[in-house]
Amino acid sequence: MKIKTSTRISMIFSIFTFFIVGTILILLNVLSFFAWYDEERNDITKKMESEYAEVLEESSDITIQRKKMLKELSELGGYFSQGSHREQYNQVFLEIYSREDLFFVIHQQETKFGDILIPYDVSTHAYSQVRGIKIGVLLLFIFTILSFIISKLLFTKLALKDIFYISKKLKDIDLNHVEKIDLHLNKNDEINTIVDSINNFLDIIEQNTKSLKDFNSQVAHEFKTPLMVISSELEYLILSGKNNESFGKIERQIDVLNELLETFLFISKIENFKGDIKKNTIDISSIIKEKTDILKKIYHSKGIKIVEKIPGSILLTTNKKLVEILIKNILDNAFKYNKQGGKISIIFDKNTLTIKDSGVGISKKNLSKIFDSFYRANTKGKGYGVGLNIVKKITNILDYKLEVKSEKGSGTEFKIIFK
Numbered sequence: 001m002k003i004k005t006s007t008r009i010s011m012i013f014s015i016f017t018f019f020i021v022g023t024i025l026i027l028l029n030v031l032s033f034f035a036w037y038d039e040e041r042n043d044i045t046k047k048m049e050s051e052y053a054e055v056l057e058e059s060s061d062i063t064i065q066r067k068k069m070l071k072e073l074s075e076l077g078g079y080f081s082q083g084s085h086r087e088q089y090n091q092v093f094l095e096i097y098s099r100e101d102l103f104f105v106i107h108q109q110e111t112k113f114g115d116i117l118i119p120y121d122v123s124t125h126a127y128s129q130v131r132g133i134k135i136g137v138l139l140l141f142i143f144t145i146l147s148f149i150i151s152k153l154l155f156t157k158l159a160l161k162d163i164f165y166i167s168k169k170l171k172d173i174d175l176n177h178v179e180k181i182d183l184h185l186n187k188n189d190e191i192n193t194i195v196d197s198i199n200n201f202l203d204i205i206e207q208n209t210k211s212l213k214d215f216n217s218q219v220a221h222e223f224k225t226p227l228m229v230i231s232s233e234l235e236y237l238i239l240s241g242k243n244n245e246s247f248g249k250i251e252r253q254i255d256v257l258n259e260l261l262e263t264f265l266f267i268s269k270i271e272n273f274k275g276d277i278k279k280n281t282i283d284i285s286s287i288i289k290e291k292t293d294i295l296k297k298i299y300h301s302k303g304i305k306i307v308e309k310i311p312g313s314i315l316l317t318t319n320k321k322l323v324e325i326l327i328k329n330i331l332d333n334a335f336k337y338n339k340q341g342g343k344i345s346i347i348f349d350k351n352t353l354t355i356k357d358s359g360v361g362i363s364k365k366n367l368s369k370i371f372d373s374f375y376r377a378n379t380k381g382k383g384y385g386v387g388l389n390i391v392k393k394i395t396n397i398l399d400y401k402l403e404v405k406s407e408k409g410s411g412t413e414f415k416i417i418f419k
Helices: 005-058 090-097 123-159 161-171 190-240 244-270 284-298 320-336 387-398
Strands: 109-113 116-120 280-283 305-309 315-318 343-349 352-357 401-407 411-417
Touching (some): 005 123, 123 161, 161 190, 190 244, 280 284, 280 320, 284 320, 284 343, 315 320, 320 343, 320 387, 320 411, 387 401
Parallel strands (some): 305 343
Antiparallel strands (some): 109 116, 280 315, 352 411, 401 411
16 A cells, blocks of 8 residues: 555654654653662661661560571571571671662562561552553553644645645646746755756756747748649649649659658657667668759759769668668758759768758858757748758767868858768
């Protein structure tokens, strides 16, 4: 059975209280006993000495031997019962006489010292001590139960006040406006450590929420262009009656839309990618040429010149799907952000693929942000799309090194170093 935290705290507090109060009661009882013991011992000693003197006076004909065993019964005139004198030593008498330690018993009996028998009774105080212990134990259990109830109703509420506040704040979180939790506690406070961890997670949630909003905006933007092309081409077909070239454009834009959908679905998969990926030996050279030819057709109106320095065959053991998306996205950015009549250089040398364009380039301010999810340098203009974010994720998954150099107005250079 699982116990609530507040109940568990109350139980621990009550058990701790039980042992502390119980220990205090035992100490008080012991101190009370010894306080009585010292005083009672002196009183009884004086009483015994007085009675002893009276016995001596009444039995002057009996000689008390203090350092030897008692005499035989016949010599003492039958004063003791048969055999008792063989068990007695005058040392007992000496201890009483010199006021050394006394030993008390609960039930009435005869205390023997020397050859004189003097009865005394301490049972009344002993019974009083026992009653005190019983009452103390009863009070201890009552106090423990009360401490549990009080701690449950009051103490735990005060102790967990900050936890309840944190819980309420978390329940009231608005993803459109994530507000951090601030309890104004000491930085070394245990609860403040929890608050810091929660605030860190809230930062991540806020960033992811912003990324999701940007994602939605980017999806709408990316789909808008091909849909506009399709719409205009269809309108042209209806008005002109010509169809061959327009059908080709529509088909290409439909391919773009399909590829965008696959890309967005792929993002959701690689965001939380775990485990080993499937690898095969592939020819990167053929992938580069294939993707370049496709993009040349899409951006043919720009008149971009392609300069290739690639071996006839580049074999690499890797995941084909990931490498295809990786190369395609870097090439797509080189085409998309290039100048009219610009140039793209594609070079492979010593396990390094270099793709350099003569496009608009990227400012130093924005260069460190181009791999952020759906980052846009200017919300009113074109951004870097989703491609570079995917490029970064794939290089991390495949453990490749990615380098980028760029200057505003001088183009951009990407390097993929295959390991």
